[in-house]
Amino acid sequence: MGDYYGDGFPEELKVTTEFLKRGQERYNIQCAICHGTSGNGKGVFTKYSTVVPADLTGPGFDDAANPAYRPDGKIYDTITNGWNQMGGYGPNISVQDRWAIVAYVRALQHAAKNPVK
Ligand code: HEC
Structure with a gap:
């Protein structure tokens, strides 16, 4: 599909609580060191490096109307x-x-926009 990335998940996958928990566990192991446990890009790694991980909860990441939008397939x-x-x-x-x-990244984005009061 060239530069086009689809949105949505493969049909055979069911996004259940179980599935999200698995995503959370994997994210915390593989991604949080750079992107932070909340996805804001401020993981511990940034203290030791000049590399700047993306803020996964930043503007546009989850807003389909924004040109910076990243569809599921892109992530x-x-x-x-x-x-x-x-x-x-x-x-x-x-x-x-x-x-x-x-x-799980989608869940983090949702959480960042809807803080628990
Ligand atoms: C070693 C540090 C590191 C780890 C670990 C890491 N990332 Fe990243 N990530 C980065 C950096 C740095 C960027 C920004 C890259 C750039 O723009 O040059 C980035 C960018 C991204 C982006 C934005 C891409 C875009 O469209 O602009 C996404 C989404 C992302 N990472 C997701 C993840 C996920 C999910 C994981 C876990 C599987 C992960 N990253 C693990 C460092 C990391």
Whole structure:
């Protein structure tokens, strides 16, 4: 599909609480060191490096009307193949787990926009 990334999850996957929990566990192991446990890009890694991980809860990431919007397929692709300074994790994370992480990143974005009062 060239530069077009689809939105939505593969049909055979069901986004359940179980699936999200799996995504959370994987995210905290594989991504939080750089992107932070809340997804804001301020993981511990940033203290030791000049590399600036993306704020996954930043403007546009979850807003389809924003030109900076990242569809589900784009986030999946970033995990698989990397993006600029971020390396790919394709060989290290199973396909199922990559989608679970995408689902969890969506949950983090939702949480950032809707703080618990
Ligand atoms: C070693 C640090 C590191 C780890 C671990 C890491 N990232 Fe990243 N990530 C980065 C950096 C740095 C960028 C910004 C890259 C750039 O723009 O050059 C980035 C960018 C991104 C982006 C934005 C891509 C875009 O469209 O602009 C997404 C989404 C992302 N990371 C998701 C993840 C997920 C999910 C994981 C866990 C599987 C993860 N990252 C693990 C460092 C990391």
